[in-house]
Amino acid sequence: MTIDCASSLPVVVSNSVCTQCGCVCDDIGLVIENGRITAANNACDKGREWFLGNHEEGDEFAFVEGKPAPLTEAIDRAAQILLKARYPLIFGLSDTPCEAQRQAVALADRVGACLDTTTSISHGAFGMAFQEVGEVTCSLGEVKNRADLVFFWGTDPATTHPRHGERYSLEAKGLFTPNGRSDRFVVVVDVDETSTAKKADLFLQIKKGSDFEALWGLRALVKGLATRDDIGAQTGIPLEVLKALAERMKSCHFGILFFGPGLSASRGRHMNAEAALGLVKDLNDYTRFYAKPMTGPGNVTGADNVVCWQTGYPLGVHFGQGFPRFNPGEFTALDVLGRGEADAVMLVAIDPAEHLPVAARKFLGSVPSIHLSDNPKAEGNDRATVLFLTATYGIRAAGTVYRMDDVSLPLRPVLATKRPTDEEVLVAIERRVHALQVESGMKPSSSSKRAR
Template sequence: MEIDNVVCAFCGCVCDDITVTVEEGRISEVKNACTLGRAWFLGHSSNAHRPSGTVNGRPVSTEEAVEEAARILAQARYPLIFGLTSTYCEAQKEAIALAEVLGACIDCCTSVCHGPSGIALQGVGEPTCTLGEVKNRADLIIYWGSNPAESHPRHLTRYAVTPKGLFTPRGRKDRRVVLVDVRPTPSARAADIFLQVKPGKDFECLWALRALIKGIDLEEDAVADTGVTLAQLKDLADRMQSCRFGMLCVGQGLTQSRGKQMNTTAVFLLVRELNGFTKFAAMPMRGHGNVTGIDNVLAWQTGYPFGVNFSRGYPRFNPGEFTAVDVLTRQEADAALIIASDPVANLPRPASGRLSQIPTVALETRESETTKIAKVVITTAPAGISAEGTVYRMDNVPLRLRKVLPSPFPSDEEVLSRLLERVKELKHA
């Protein structure tokens, strides 16, 4: 059976034009997806062989695993809830309710990817648009510190570089593409212009561009240590001012290098000022399928997009204090609930090592480095394959994940809802 208009929730592009073929209870073919999306659908198509749950490596039922998880979390003095970027908003909502009841810290992968973009947004705002506007209108695309050819392959072909739009009827021929990065990447092949910035000098380049578009005369010396010449920056500033609709795509090369939120603040200020000349927008290249969703759901419910602490009974936000890497590295967290994420494989060693020292509960669809060290593992139905819900594309457009395969396992939302009820009972016992 062929199912059309399926949504891929692997990366922040959240492509909603995928066709999957289901045969004998598994996905046998995937059309329109990139290699990453295809591998995601095929790799998740069956996890039925897994146990419903484990406690200390011993297979147990979902109910037993939930009971043990609830006991661990209810007894903890400073529990951490982390992950949530590869599940859907309805499950994220339950996790936030659980964090509030527990007085826990709740954080998501934003704190280790585009947290600095969120901080910049709070400071100066974010001049943004939808990916539909990019496709239909943008004639200048700048990828800065991003390698979409490898991280978001269909960003190039579906939204920003090659697609034909209402005011870009010739597709690629109607656009100029600039890549700014510290080294040439496979994305450079898709660009007309490549500017190689010295590592850690992005802020200086962005600030020089702001000066140039304000008409300030700069000496060559002012940009001498950036790796980019003044002539190159003047050319880019001219292109930015004279395009019809410009788009600056913010990659992790800006948020996770020296400067962090100052880099993204410089981007948003530059783009804000460019709107005095033309229409221009900026957008973080969000990585995981629903990382934008958890930022939104956390912000609706607590006022803050990541790194939220409920230990005083109300939400507090302080990156560096309440973010997962810091809470774990300082050995403050005494229990952890990891949802749809693999921090043991991805967080720095001092933080990930702490997860094997404390009782860790993992809600996961398949084996990962985190499930290997977790005291309790609860197997859940993969979101977007066997569980439906709402996700947010990187441009904050909500899309509905479809269920294309049955699963013997409950969804993240169902498990979190049961966990919440049980923790409430234990807390009030």
């Protein structure tokens, strides 16, 4: 339901979807008055700030060289930039629906671009681990209804996913967990005593950079094998505690291991995640145990899924030779920008200030750039060669997003907009590129001209 902005009577829209973290809460009650959201019931502070802070100002939504331009002119200029470039980079995609992400992949394929998502600078290591060892997984609904042992390893959802505990993993009451929190034993493993650690039944303070050793030691103990005697000194967790933990894991009815940036951003990176996934796989010889990464904000899980199903790889994909090639470190955005390889950059639904280091942001200003953004104040938008101000997904644009457990949810826009959606802009650019290729007698896919 899109609300008539002229209406001054408060309208309540129930079951709206918040996309500000991987929980993707779909029980938000929005109150709309005079074309603005004035209340977001059930939302946490983070979600409320996003809903109540959404305003669209001005009627202009397409800009070329900083000046308002007709949409067709901006589309044409964007297409020309991408066609002319020998190493275009398309980056971002985590704050837009799957439909737009799919179009970004199609555009990258058409122009032979390097395509990367914000996953590469957050939990990219997990995607690499899944490719190596797979994932024993479940939905958050199963966690809510069944989990009697909950692990948080290197993650602090009380800060990053504020309603995770209330909806799924701590206080939530389910079919086989009718008493909520008292039906669960909660373990937190982290280098510091986080907000989540304060709510745990057991907090294990691990030495920085020793996650792999602790996880591998647990794998041995679960299988009844010996592990190093000095594992306590190495990890900060005494051997006896690890032994008791292994027994607890084997004897639970339904265990879940949530893991986060503590594993992906510390020594070992994807090997840490592989160790966690291997531990969970081993535990299934004794009981039901699952693993789930705590993914970042927005529709980053959607980006992982879309890029995987379209290219076979989760991130860092290059179409320069006419087929997708995957090589993290070579085709990931930070590396491409850091080495100054890209000669044109398209940013889709990303604020560089939140995701990129200063050096990469500086480089952005030195090449032609195309930005698709719902926030005119996002860093670098004023310097973009072509800027499209697009409709905010979930509030003003429809589409599909993925929750952190890979469950897809439809978005229902509640406010009207004059702006195009990310998907519409990407489709128009891709069509214009195709038309220009046909006009110039170039092959419909130009990727073969760039032997990168």
